[in-house]
Amino acid sequence: MSGETTRTLSVGYLARVEGEGALTLRYRGDEVEHVELKLFEPPRLFEAFLRGRSALEVPDITARICGICPVAYQMSSVAAVEDALGVDVGPGLRALRRLLYCGEWIESHVLHMVMLHAPDFLGFPDAMAMAREHGARVRDALRVKKAGNAIVALLGGREIHPINVRVGGFYRLPSRAELRGLCAELEACRGLAIALLDWMRGFHFPVLERDYTFLSLRPEGVYPFIEGPAASSDGAVFSAAQWPDHVEEHHVPWSNALHARLHGRGGYQVGPLARYNQNFESLPADLRALAADLGLRPPVRNPFYTLLVRGLETVFALGEAVRIIRAYEPPPAPAVPITLRAGTGHGFSEAPRGVLYHRYTLDDQGLVTGATITPPTSQNQGAIEDDLRAIAPSLRDLDDEAATWRAEQTVRNYDPCISCSVHFLKLKRVVQP
Amino acid sequence: MKTARIVGVGSLGGGDDAVGLIVAEALAARGVEAARVRDAADLVELALDVEQLVIIDAVVGLGPPGTVAVLTEVDLAGDLQPVSTHALGVAAALAFARLLYPDRVAPLIQLVGIAIAPPSGLERDLSPPVEAAVPEALDRALALLGGEHA
Numbered sequence: 001m002s003g004e005t006t007r008t009l010s011v012g013y014l015a016r017v018e019g020e021g022a023l024t025l026r027y028r029g030d031e032v033e034h035v036e037l038k039l040f041e042p043p044r045l046f047e048a049f050l051r052g053r054s055a056l057e058v059p060d061i062t063a064r065i066c067g068i069c070p071v072a073y074q075m076s077s078v079a080a081v082e083d084a085l086g087v088d089v090g091p092g093l094r095a096l097r098r099l100l101y102c103g104e105w106i107e108s109h110v111l112h113m114v115m116l117h118a119p120d121f122l123g124f125p126d127a128m129a130m131a132r133e134h135g136a137r138v139r140d141a142l143r144v145k146k147a148g149n150a151i152v153a154l155l156g157g158r159e160i161h162p163i164n165v166r167v168g169g170f171y172r173l174p175s176r177a178e179l180r181g182l183c184a185e186l187e188a189c190r191g192l193a194i195a196l197l198d199w200m201r202g203f204h205f206p207v208l209e210r211d212y213t214f215l216s217l218r219p220e221g222v223y224p225f226i227e228g229p230a231a232s233s234d235g236a237v238f239s240a241a242q243w244p245d246h247v248e249e250h251h252v253p254w255s256n257a258l259h260a261r262l263h264g265r266g267g268y269q270v271g272p273l274a275r276y277n278q279n280f281e282s283l284p285a286d287l288r289a290l291a292a293d294l295g296l297r298p299p300v301r302n303p304f305y306t307l308l309v310r311g312l313e314t315v316f317a318l319g320e321a322v323r324i325i326r327a328y329e330p331p332p333a334p335a336v337p338i339t340l341r342a343g344t345g346h347g348f349s350e351a352p353r354g355v356l357y358h359r360y361t362l363d364d365q366g367l368v369t370g371a372t373i374t375p376p377t378s379q380n381q382g383a384i385e386d387d388l389r390a391i392a393p394s395l396r397d398l399d400d401e402a403a404t405w406r407a408e409q410t411v412r413n414y415d416p417c418i419s420c421s422v423h424f425l426k427l428k429r430v431v432q433p
Numbered sequence: 434m435k436t437a438r439i440v441g442v443g444s445l446g447g448g449d450d451a452v453g454l455i456v457a458e459a460l461a462a463r464g465v466e467a468a469r470v471r472d473a474a475d476l477v478e479l480a481l482d483v484e485q486l487v488i489i490d491a492v493v494g495l496g497p498p499g500t501v502a503v504l505t506e507v508d509l510a511g512d513l514q515p516v517s518t519h520a521l522g523v524a525a526a527l528a529f530a531r532l533l534y535p536d537r538v539a540p541l542i543q544l545v546g547i548a549i550a551p552p553s554g555l556e557r558d559l560s561p562p563v564e565a566a567v568p569e570a571l572d573r574a575l576a577l578l579g580g581e582h583a
Contacts, residue, residue: 064445111474131533
C-alpha cells in the first residue's frame with residue numbers, strides 16, 4: 001500500500017435546483033477518480049402518454065411536463081407537429097410566439113439568477129438570508145418576474161399554464177390595446193434588469209475556463225427563440241429534421257437521464273452561453289455595448305459568467321417584448337388551417353436552459369405513434385460533470401461544507417431543470433445513502 | 434367584514450399536485466373569487482394588502498392521502514411541505530413576503546392542506562382519495578372565510 005488516501009465528497013441532495021439530484025466526487029490521492037451527477041428524479045412517461053393522442057393535443061399535454069418552462073415545451077411541440085403536417089404559421093403568428101417566449105425567459109431567468117444563484121456568489125446559504133441584506137434586489141427581481149408572467153398570462157391565456165397555444169397558431173389573438181398595456185411595466189423592468197446586472201457584476205466569479213463545444217440555434221440576424229438552424233461551435237449546421245443525424249443520446253449507469261453527444265465527436269453545452277457566444281452579433285447594439293462594458297465579449301468560456309449572460313438575456317427579452325408589441329398588427333386569423341395526416345415532424349426551440357428538441361410520428365388520422373423529447377438539462381449533464389471534474393482538484397483541500405458549496409454553485413450555472421430531464425430508459429431509482 | 438383572498442396552488446398534469454387548483458376552480462364555480470397559481474413565488478405579492486389569505490395546496494406529510502387540515506404559517510415552517518414546482522415553496526414565499534413587505538402582509542394566513550403521497554411523475558388525474566377530499570377542502574376554505582361565504 002502506498003499510503004494514499006481516498007476521499008469521497010457526496011452531496012446527497014442538491015439544494016436550489018429544480019427536481020432532485022445528487023453528485024459524487026471520488027478522489028484517490030491527488031487524482032479525481034470519478035465524478036457522477038445522479039439524477040434520481042422518477043422517470044417521466046410523457047413520451048408514452050403522448051402515444052395514441054391526437055397531434056392537436058400535443059401542446060397541452062407537453063405544457064404539463066415542466067412546471068417552469070411550459071412555453072418551451074409548447075413551442076418545440078408545435079414546431080414538430082407543424083413540420084409533420086406541412087404547416088407554416090407565417091411571420092405574424094411567429095412574432096407572437098417569440099413574444100410568448102420572451103415572457104418565459106424573463107420569469108425563468110430572473111428567478112434563477114436572484115433567488116437560486118446569486119446567494120452562492122455572495123456567500124449566503126439561501127435567498128432568504130440574502131434578502132435580509134439585499135431586500136430591494138429581491139423585490140426588483142420579483143417585479144421583473146411578474147412582468148414576464150404578465151406576458152405569458154395574456155398570450156398564454158392563463159397564469160397556471162398556457163392554454164392559448166395550438167397547432168397552427170393560437171385560439172385567441174390579443175388586441176393591440178391589451179398588448180400595449182404591458183409596455184410601460186416592461187420598460188420599467190428593463191431598467192430594473194440592467195440595475196440587477198450592475199449589482200451582479202460586482203460578485204466574485206470563480207476562475208474556470210473550459211473549451212466547450214456549444215450547441216444552439218443560430219438563425220441569421222436574429223437572437224434565437226424558435227428559429228433555426230442549429231449550429232455547433234465546431235462547425236456543424238443542421239435543421240431540426242437533421243437532429244438525429246447529429247445528436248445521439250446514450251445511457252450512463254448512474255443516472256436515469258440520458259446523456260447526449262454529437263455524433264463522432266463528444267459532449268457539448270446548450271443554454272445561455274451557447275446562444276450568446278453563437279449569436280452575439282444579433283443582439284441589439286446597446287446590449288452589445290453593455291456586454292463589452294461588463295467584460296463579456298464572446299467567446300465566454302467561464303461557466304460562472306452564465307449568471308451575467310442570463311442577466312443580459314433578461315434585458316434582451318424585456319426589450320424584444322416591447323419591440324414586438326409596438327410592431328404588432330393582429331394577423332388575419334388566430335391560426336392557419338391544418339389537415340391531419342401521417343408523417344414525422346421535428347422541431348426545436350431555445351428553452352431558457354437551452355435547445356429543446358421534439359420529434360413526433362403521426363398516423364393517417366393524426367394520432368401520435370411515436371415521440372422523442374430531448375430536454376436541455378439532459379444534454380448538459382456531461383458538461384456539468386466535466387465542469388465538476390475540472391474544479392475537483394480545487395476542492396480537494398476544502399472542508400466538506402466549502403467543497404459542497406462550490407460544487408453546488410457549479411451545478412447551478414446550468415440552472416438544471418431536473419424534473420423534465422429524464423426520459424424513461426431504465427426504471428431504476430438510485431438513492432444516495 | 435375583513436378583506437380576504439383565496440389562492441389555489443398547484444401544477445396541472447402533476448396528478449394530485451393539481452388539487453389546490455381544482456378546489457380553487459370549484460370555489461369559482463360557486464361564485465367565490467379564487468386565484469390560481471402554479472408558482473408559489475407569486476404568493477409573495479398575493480399575500481399583500483388583504484387582511485386574510487387562504488391558500489389551498491397539496492401537502493406531503495399530512496397523513497393518508499385525502500386528509501384535509503387547516504395549517505398555519507408555524508405549521509408550514511416545520512416538516513409539512515406543500516408541494517412546490519419551482520424555486521420557492523409556499524412557506525418560503527410567505528416568509529419572503531413578511532421579510533420584504535412587513536407592513537403589507539396579511540396578518541392572518543392559513544393553508545387548507547390536502548394530503549397527497551409524494552408526486553411520482555406525470556399523472557393526468559387526481560387519485561381517488563384526493564379527489565374525494567375536494568368537497569371537504571372546499572367547505573373548510575369557505576368556513577375560514579366565514580360570513581356570507583360559509
